[in-house]
Amino acid sequence: MSPPPSRRRLLAGVATASVAGLAGCLGGAIDDATTHEAAPATVAESSIEEAGYGLEESHEVVEEETVAGQSVEFRNQYVEYARSGDLPGIGEVTAGVFTTVTSPRASVLGRELNPIAEMGPEEIAAYADEQYPELSVRGEPVGERSVESLEATTVTTFSGTVTIEGYEVDALIDVTRLAHEGDHVVAVGVYPEALPGSAGRIETMFEGLDH
Template sequence: MPRVRRRALAVALALLLATSGCLGVLSGDATTFEADPADVDDAAASETGFEKNGTRDSVVTREIGPDGVSETVRVVNKVTTYEKTLEIPLLGSARLGVFSIVSSPAVEIAGQTFNPVADYSNDRLVQLVTNRFGSLSNVEQVGSRQVTVLGSQTTVTKYSATTTVQGQQIDVFVHVTKVRHEDDFLVGIGVYPQRLDQESEVLSLYRAIEHPASGE
């Protein structure tokens, strides 16, 4: 999967989490909500062959509220991406395995959560990315299972989809889950070619998510 497309998929999800729906009206000056980054335990990443490609900010600034009294809200999402080099016929060796964790602030005001991801299903998360950025097509749910992430049981949904790599369409599997941990929502997405079974590795990465990231 080309680097630009991989990066677009992860950032697309971060942007959608921050810009969909209404965050609510705040009082006072400009307010910033910033998530704590998440990553994967180093040992688990090494065992699965996925290498960390860094953590970056996805920042969205919005004016919210009625005309005349609108205020600026700055939402800082954290996107951590891991990649794995895989080899398939015709394409050769490339970083075709991708695992991204998006950490998005809950945006709590007076005990209420205004981040729309709180109500998003895994189907909705995949649909949002597909509709807005076209990174995936022919998306179809093919299964799900329960996985423990950060001490909570969460549903990891598996999808069959198609993407384009070096001008060729390839079939991929996509795994998606969402979990609330402390003040953030974490959304994990794993993508790999269907020809190369990486499901056990991706599930291992989910189980090894750390939040806040190690060293934070």
């Protein structure tokens, strides 16, 4: 279930995907806004322990784009947690992954530079599908709920499959995006549907977000 390191960047590159298209109307207005840095979104230790997860990795993803002749830098933060469990018929496997990506909110002349601001749950789920070879997400959401995280937010659930040890297993994918303290915060949880308690563990991770 855990992808190789080169494939783990859930949203790397998205933060600057459409910045260049704004170049014609920004001119020299970006001179004072050429570096934008996000703070990482982590999960409180008490929530990590309650959910049975552990920190897998945390790193910064730096993206640059040229806008109106000026280099604009986005410093995004990636944090991944995982837990192991005994999956019937397969054995001990990575039984859940919870990922956060934070990307800086940035606007010039009232225009948002970061396209994450416009991403809906379907786009986030589709991007996760693209980045994780083991994951296949079905297109339509199967549910949504309100969660008290950093603030009240809507978590959208998709169904799909994940390949574990060569077996294709039904999975659920929870996604949310919210704006907090000057950043866009995206959180994604993936877990096998057959494991009892998995949904509750992911809920604990969402509720324990800290930024």
